[in-house]
Structure formats: structure tokens, C-alpha cells
Amino acid sequence: MSKPRVLISDALSETAVAIFRDRGVEVDFQPALGKDKDALIAAIGEYDGLAIRSATKVTDKVIAAANKLRVIGRAGIGVDNVDIPAATAKGIIVMNTPFGNSITTAEHAIAMMFACARQIPKADASTQAGKWEKSKFMGVEITGKTLGIIGCGNIGSVVARRALGLSMRVVAYDPFLSEDRAADLGVEKVELDELFRRADFITLHTPLTDRTRNIISADAIAKMRDGVRIINCARGGLIDEQALRDALDSGKVAAAGVDVFVQEPAKENVLFGAPNVVCTPHLGASTMEAQENVALQVAEQMADYLTTGAVTNALNMPSISAEEAPRLTPFVKLAEQLGSFAGQLTETGVRRVRIEYEGTVAEMNTKALTSAALTGFLQPLLQSVNMVSAPAAAKERGIQVEETRREQHGAYETYIRLTVVTDKQERSVAGTVFADGKPRIIQIKGINMEAELSELMLYITNNDKPGFIGRIGTLLGENGINIARMQFGRDFEGGNAIALVSVDHKISPELMEAINRIENVQQVKPLVF
Numbered sequence: 252m253s254k255p256r257v258l259i260s261d262a263l264s265e266t267a268v269a270i271f272r273d274r275g276v277e278v279d280f281q282p283a284l285g286k287d288k289d290a291l292i293a294a295i296g297e298y299d300g301l302a303i304r305s306a307t308k309v310t311d312k313v314i315a316a317a318n319k320l321r322v323i324g325r326a327g328i329g330v331d332n333v334d335i336p337a338a339t340a341k342g343i344i345v346m347n348t349p350f351g352n353s354i355t356t357a358e359h360a361i362a363m364m365f366a367c368a369r370q371i372p373k374a375d376a377s378t379q380a381g382k383w384e385k386s387k388f389m390g391v392e393i394t395g396k397t398l399g400i401i402g403c404g405n406i407g408s409v410v411a412r413r414a415l416g417l418s419m420r421v422v423a424y425d426p427f428l429s430e431d432r433a434a435d436l437g438v439e440k441v442e443l444d445e446l447f448r449r450a451d452f453i454t455l456h457t458p459l460t461d462r463t464r465n466i467i468s469a470d471a472i473a474k475m476r477d478g479v480r481i482i483n484c485a486r487g488g489l490i491d492e493q494a495l496r497d498a499l500d501s502g503k504v505a506a507a508g509v510d511v512f513v514q515e516p517a518k519e520n521v522l523f524g525a526p527n528v529v530c531t532p533h534l535g536a537s538t539m540e541a542q543e544n545v546a547l548q549v550a551e552q553m554a555d556y557l558t559t560g561a562v563t564n565a566l567n568m569p570s571i572s573a574e575e576a577p578r579l580t581p582f583v584k585l586a587e588q589l590g591s592f593a594g595q596l597t598e599t600g601v602r603r604v605r606i607e608y609e610g611t612v613a614e615m616n617t618k619a620l621t622s623a624a625l626t627g628f629l630q631p632l633l634q635s636v637n638m639v640s641a642p643a644a645a646k647e648r649g650i651q652v653e654e655t656r657r658e659q660h661g662a663y664e665t666y667i668r669l670t671v672v673t674d675k676q677e678r679s680v681a682g683t684v685f686a687d688g689k690p691r692i693i694q695i696k697g698i699n700m701e702a703e704l705s706e707l708m709l710y711i712t713n714n715d716k717p718g719f720i721g722r723i724g725t726l727l728g729e730n731g732i733n734i735a736r737m738q739f740g741r742d743f744e745g746g747n748a749i750a751l752v753s754v755d756h757k758i759s760p761e762l763m764e765a766i767n768r769i770e771n772v773q774q775v776k777p778l779v780f
């Protein structure tokens with residue numbers, strides 16, 4: 252098999268290149284390519300993986316051209332430059348490195364706070380210009396001042412600890428911050444308006460979402476203390492830049508430290524030239540240490556996924572650790588085969604798919620297994636669906652997915668049962684993995700039978716009457732179709748029976764009709780695995 256290929260289209264540390272190569276992944280290091288959207292679209296079709304920072308915009312157009320792509324790895328935290336729904340729909344995993352640059356970014360926010368408190372950049376420029384304007388640059392202390400943190404996750408928490416160490420008071424607004432966590436950190440959890448009312452300094456550490464866009468608006472600024480100082484090392488778009496400019500001009504906001512902008516690269520911006528604004532070009536994560544961390548981590552994660560199927564820190568797929576990947580693989584195959592079996596037999600409107608896990612499999616990563624089962628189930632309907640896109644594709648089609656897990660009850664140490672509920676009926680199929688690692692079907696529609704699935708099969712339901720087996724054998728034989736295996740099951744003598752026939756050749760529609768006409772046959776379907 253040829254090696255997977257990864258494109259690095261952003262300025263990652265070269266550590267990533269070495270790790271990809273060490274792990275058996277081919278890599279093209281083109282750190283400027285991400286800034287040229289047409290060149291990226293032209294190139295992307297060749298690659299299984301794309302490693303990026305914030306300069307590469309992975310739009311729906313890039314994804315549409317990415318015909319081989321399986322993973323996008325963000326060497327950093329924010330993924331607002333990736334169209335995740337488009338990636339998910341195409342079955343591409345999006346992963347990030349959620350901790351590698353948090354300390355570095357928190358330190359930049361603290362540096363910005365000092366820069367704003369003491370006007371360091373301006374004082375530097377004036378001094379080096381030979382002006383010695385000592386009286387012009389009067390600053391403020393930060394000791395005893397109140398810092399308002401908006402978004403108290405990984406980075407916000409590091410900022411909080413540093414600020415407390417600097418003898419500040421810290422209040423935080425974050426709807427997902429628990430009282431316990433706030434108490435552990437030593438911060439006071441408050442509502443947003445209270446934060447605006449009390450804070451001398453405000454620092455932003457939320458992702459950019461529909462809820463956080465323009466969280467610092469003209470209205471918000473009006474609620475703040477006169478002379479407040481605002482720091483944004485999270486994302487452009489959290490602040491209404493024009494409103495901040497007006498407030499800096501009027502003196503309502505005494506200073507602002509801005510690392511991120513609505514439009515990046517920010518070659519022009521309404522904030523440039525405002526009084527007491529300190530700007531940096533999205534440097535939050537730019538330290539030697541952080542860049543080594545994120546490059547190493549993203550390369551390891553992407554290489555693991557491309558070579559072993561292990562999934563870490565994916566935003567659109569449950570994690571599968573490198574340790575569990577080998578144990579999970581036969582069950583992924585089983586779940587996919589059960590899904591495919593049910594999917595090929597389902598013709599009418601599907602309402603619900605129920606997946607039961609019993610015994611040891613119930614303790615495995617059932618989220619991943621459910622994704623595999625849905626993949627198999629949807630594959631007969633949709634051309635390209637995989638474990639990343641299947642849950643979203645099922646949801647889009649209004650298919651409810653139920654998952655239950657329980658300890659071993661019956662004869663099998665472990666099994667998975669998949670039930671499809673359609674407008675007309677319920678049909679279930681169950682299977683297990685034996686010690687040989689091969690998946691087996693153990694029950695269809697409540698009828699016990701043990702069968703391996705092979706590439707070409709016939710699924711036949713019939714009345715349990717003498718003569719059927721002889722007739723089907725003869726008919727297939729007369730038509731030159733070799734039977735590799737044949738398994739039977741029935742509910743009771745003379746009741747409903749099922750036959751699963753593995754054949755070596757494809758069966759023509761005419762022969763299907765002939766089988767259908769055999770006495771006592773209820774239905775026959777070709778299956779492909």
C-alpha cells in the first residue's frame with residue numbers, strides 16, 4: 252500500500268516534517284501555500300492529510316476539491332478557519348491540539364495587559380526617537396485592580412492564575428464555568444453585565460461563535476467603567492472594531508491590546524492609529540515552546556490516524572486511542588457489516604436505528620461503533636459516507652439513533668444487535684466477534700444462525716418445507732453459480748426459515764427471478780459486502 256501523503260500549508264515548526272516521515276507518512280512542506288487559495292484548491296486533491304495554522308482558510312471550496320482528504324490537523328486551538336460541517340459531510344476528520352499553546356497565549360494576554368497599563372510600545376518608540384518624554388507616559392498599577400475574564404476555559408484559567416499571582420482580583424463570566432471550578436481557581440463567577448460594571452481590565456478567551464461575535468459591542472462598552480482597558484488575544488470578531496475605535500478616541504476605553512482582527516492578515520484596520528492601542532499580528536501562540544508543542548502533537552495525531560486509525564482530539568468524531576484501535580477494529584467491521592446487512596434489506600422510510608451492545612463490547616468505545624454501524628447502514632443509500640459523516644447524515648435524514656449497553660445475559664460473551672424501525676416493520680440483525688477476530692452473524696429477525704459474511708451473498712426467506720435446499724442448490728448449479736457456503740436457520744419446524752448463501756459469482760436479475768419462483772420462497776435479495 253502506498254504511504255499516506257500530508258500537505259503542510261502553514262508555518263509549522265519543521266519538527267512536524269520529521270515526525271510525519273518517522274511515522275511512515277510522506278509530507279510536502281509548503282508553508283506559504285495556505286495563503287494562496289487557488290493554489291491550495293489545485294493541490295489539495297493529492298493529499299490524505301492537511302496540517303494548518305490560522306493562515307490557511309479551509310473553505311467549502313477547498314473541501315470540495317479535497318477528494319482524498321481524510322484529516323485536517325490544526326496545529327493550535329481555534330478552528331474557525333475550517334468549514335467543519337463541510338468537512339464532516341465529506342467524512343474528513345478535523346482535529347486540533349487543545350493545550351499545546353494555552354500557556355503561551357495566556358502569557359501574551361498578560362504581556363498585553365502590562366503593555367496597556369504602562370504604554371510600553373509608545374514609550375519605546377518615543378525614547379528611541381530621542382524624545383525622553385518621561386512625564387507623558389504615566390501608567391497605572393495592576394495590583395489590586397479587578398480583571399474580568401470572559402471565557403474561563405484552558406487559556407482563561409491560566410490567565411486567572413497568573414493574575415491572582417500578580418495580586419489582582421479576578422471575576423469571570425463563562426456559562427460553562429461551575430461554581431466549584433471557580434472556587435478552585437480563586438475567581439468570582441459573575442454575569443456579563445456585572446463583569447462590565449466591575450472590571451478595570453477585561454480580557455477575552457472564548458472561541459468565536461454566533462453567541463460570542465461582537466460580545467464587546469458599543470452597548471457593552473457603554474456598561475463598562477470609564478478608563479477600562481481591554482485585551483483580545485482570542486479572536487477578531489469578538490470585538491466590534493469600530494465601536495472600540497470610537498471608545499478609544501473618546502477616552503471611555505483607556506487602552507486596548509489587540510492580537511487578533513476581524514480580517515487577517517490585518518494590513519489595514521480601523522483600530523490602527525487609535526490612541527493607546529497596542530497591536531500584534533496574531534502572535535498569541537508564537538513562542539518556540541508552543542510551536543514545538545503543537546507541531547509535534549498535530550503530526551503525531553495525524554500520523555496515528557492515517558496509519559492506525561487512532562483518533563485523538565477530533566472535533567467531529569469520537570476519540571479512538573492507539574491502544575484500543577486494534578481491539579476495536581474487528582467490532583468496527585462487525586458493526587459496519589450489521590449496518591450494511593440491514594441497510595441493503597431496508598427499502599422504506601427509516602424512522603429509527605437501535606443499536607444494542609451486550610457483554611464486553613458494551614465497555615468499548617460504543618460511540619465509534621455506532622458511527623461504524625450507521626456508516627454500513629447508510630452506504631447502500633449514500634455514495635460516500637464514513638464514520639465521520641454518518642451520524643450527521645443520519646440526523647439530516649431524520650433517522651433517530653438509539654444506543655443501549657448492558658452486561659452479558661445470554662449465551663454469547665458479547666454481541667451487537669442492530670434494529671431498524673421503518674414505517675412498515677422492525678428488522679433486527681445481531682452478530683459477534685469470535686476469538687479468531689472474524690465477525691459472525693448470530694441472529695436475523697430473531698432466528699438464530701451462525702454465518703460469516705462474504706463478498707457476494709443471497710439472503711433468502713422461505714417457508715420451512717422439505718425440498719427447498721435441494722431446489723436452490725440445483726438451480727444455482729445449473730446456472731454455473733458455485734456455492735461457497737450456505738447457512739440456515741428457522742424459528743420452529745415448519746415455520747419461517749432464512750438461508751444465507753455465499754456465492755462465487757454475481758447473480759443475474761433473471762436468475763433472481765427464478766429463485767423467487769421456487770416453491771415456498773418468500774423473498775430473495777442479493778447482498779454485497
Ligand SMILES: NC(=O)C1=CN([C@@H]2O[C@H](COP(=O)(O)OP(=O)(O)OC[C@H]3O[C@@H](n4cnc5c(N)ncnc54)[C@H](O)[C@@H]3O)[C@@H](O)[C@H]2O)C=CC1
Nearest residue numbers: 328329402403404405406425427456457458484485535536
Ligand atoms: N491569539 C492566539 O494566537 C490564540 C488564540 N486562541 C483562541 O483562544 C480562545 C480560547 O481558547 P481555549 O481557552 O483553549 O478554549 P477553551 O475551549 O478551553 O475555553 C473557551 C471557554 O469559552 C467559554 N465560552 C463559550 N461560549 C461563551 C460565551 N458565550 N460567553 C462566555 N464564555 C464562553 C467556554 O465555556 C470555555 O470555557 C479560542 O478562540 C482560541 O482560538 C488560542 C490560542 C492562540
Ligand SMILES: O=C(O)C(=O)COP(=O)(O)O
Nearest residue numbers: 304305306327328329536
Ligand atoms: O491556536 C489558535 O487558536 C491560534 O489562534 C494560534 O494561531 P496561529 O497558529 O499562530 O496562526
